[in-house]
Amino acid sequence: LWLGIGWALVLLVVYLSLTPRPPPAGVHIWDKASHTIAYFSLMFWFAQLHARRLAVALWVLALGAGIEVAQGFTGYREASALDMLANSLGVALGWLAAWRLPNPLARIEALWP
Numbered sequence: 001l002w003l004g005i006g007w008a009l010v011l012l013v014v015y016l017s018l019t020p021r022p023p024p025a026g027v028h029i030w031d032k033a034s035h036t037i038a039y040f041s042l043m044f045w046f047a048q049l050h051a052r053r054l055a056v057a058l059w060v061l062a063l064g065a066g067i068e069v070a071q072g073f074t075g076y077r078e079a080s081a082l083d084m085l086a087n088s089l090g091v092a093l094g095w096l097a098a099w100r101l102p103n104p105l106a107r108i109e110a111l112w113p
Helices: 002-018 028-049 053-074 081-100 104-111
Strands: none
Touching (some): 002 053
């Protein structure tokens, strides 16, 4: 279940990153915050499921880099170094949160019979 939800999050990030009609970001700062939140969510979620957090972080960073490159080839989106920086910040914050906070998925599982 947890992996399925995680992969659904990945598909959502990929879709929103590559769709020709993304939701309007409005303010430029909100766009970067959206990137940070998305990659924080991916890193934090998968860090709860895998003990090898460095591997998770590298995978999420590679996903972000791959999406940025793919955006450059779409013709309707553009690759952005600032987006990649926001993605990386999200991964770093997700790693830190996973390291410092209790595992919420384990707590939920503990409540199930």
